[in-house]
Amino acid sequence: MSTANLPTTPPTTPLGPGPSALTSSAWSAATAGLLTRTHLLKVPVDRSGAGDRLADGSTTLTVFAREVALAGADPLSKPPLVFLQGGPGFEAPRPSPDAGLSWMGAALEHHRLILLDQRGTGRSTPLDRPDAGGSARATARLLTHLRCDEIVEDCEDLRRALGLERWSVLGQSFGGFCVTRYVSAHPESLEHCYLTGGLPAVGRPIDEVYALTYEAMRLKSEDYYARYPADRDRVAGLMEAAARGQVRTLAGDRVGPTRLRGLGTLLGGAGGADRLHYLLELDPRSAAFRADLAAALPFSGRNPLYAVVHESCWADGGVTGWAAQRVLPAAFKDDPTLLTAEHMSRQALEEDPVLAPWRDVAEELAAHEWGGLYDPEALRAARVPGAAAVYARDVYVPVETSLATAALMPTLRTWVTSEYEHDGARASAGAVFRRLRGLATGVLPR
Structure with a gap:
């Protein structure tokens, strides 16, 4: 035409x-x-x-x-x-x-x-x-x-x-x-x-949803390490470095351990396991790693609503109360190499310098009584x-x-x-x- x-x-x-x-x-x-x-x-x-x-x-x-x-x-x-x-x-x-x-x-x-x-x-x-x-x-x-x-x-x-x-x-x-x-x-x-x-x-209940998604991520993590065994030690080392404030993006933003763990979101998409492996192969001090890390994290400042209202989208009534944080399984607490995905917590929000200003808004939403959908x-x-x-x-x-x-x-x-x-x-x-x-x-x- x-x-x-x-x-x-x-x-x-x-x-x-x-x-x-x-x-x-x-x-x-x-x-x-x-x-x-x-x-x-x-x-x-x-x-x-x-x-x-x-x-x-x-x-x-x-x-x-x-x-x-x-x-x-x-x-x-x-x-x-x-x-x-x-x-x-x-x-x-x-x-x-x-x-x-x-x-x-x-x-x-x-x-x-x-x-x-x-x-x-x-x-x-x-x-x-x-x-x-x-x-x-x-x-x-x-x-x-x-x-x-x-x-x-x-x-x-x-x-x-x-x-x-x-x-x-x-x-x-x-x-x-x-x-x-x-x-x-x-x-x-x-x-x-x-x-x-x-x-x-x-x-x-929203707690049931997060319990199921954590179990799915536990299985995905174990499958990933079965495919790339050396990456478990790499992730363990990065988590320790993140706890010391030594993992940063190319812009200089600190990536804490809770936020870093969200790299597991890559495992939920086609080709994501390979993308994660190629990231972990890089020297964490290199510009390439720090740039690719920022792009691989699940929540970002470009679409802040994704982080801030994510938990509430699951609520078919009731109060969410930081559900992903509340129901974190013992296995994840004991093993920091088990990765997470769309699991936004108070700590993850605070670790992100761009999203941290949303903390008070997120607290209000976590306490809100939602109607059914x-x-x-x-x-x-x-x-x-x-x-x-x-x-x-x-x-x-x-x-x-x-x-x-x-x-x-x-x-x-x-x-x-x-x-x-x-x-x-x-x-x-x-x-x-x-x-x-x-x-x-x-x-x-x-």
């Missing part, structure tokens, strides 16, 4: 002055092989009626979404599919000319994609400063509105503003939590649902066709709780596989999405 033949969407299309006002751009062919347009949606900061607002007094946020279609045809000819990113605290991926080689290309074969920057992230109104609400307590109150319930309501506002009766949703990791909430709260709005490594623990009866009653990839050795989202939640959803087909890790959707070059679509639409037999 030439530029001259692009759809004639006006440059801006405001849809009213209220909190759900939408402004959309014209379609653009600037990215080779793709057509894109952007949407900016005004939504309420706080739908609960508690009166929470930004430090400047604003009661609305802007939510950003990018719509993507293949070039060469009318971009509206294919049904919409909303992608919900993992994290929490990360924006949606950005389309590029090589999108056809990824999961995005597999999705674009059948859909036009709507890539949502979840509230607080990316080009949506950023909530990435500890003073976003003014005080630590007010900022914590703001962050209570970043869970999947409010993200789903943002999606509903966007769907209505675009004049769509229904659409499909695809959620990776935390994005799958959002999809599960969507099925629970608004099944009538969904054509199909797809989840990859993202079935939440419905009605299960999912209605088991609504999940049982929903009839949204869908499919979920459950990764058998997932260190982030336990297979045990994933299958229990899948059992609540009668029209959700599950595919349990050890072929991929948690990042299977991305690492499989589209194979995971194609399989899920085949399962959900009945192309693949039961």
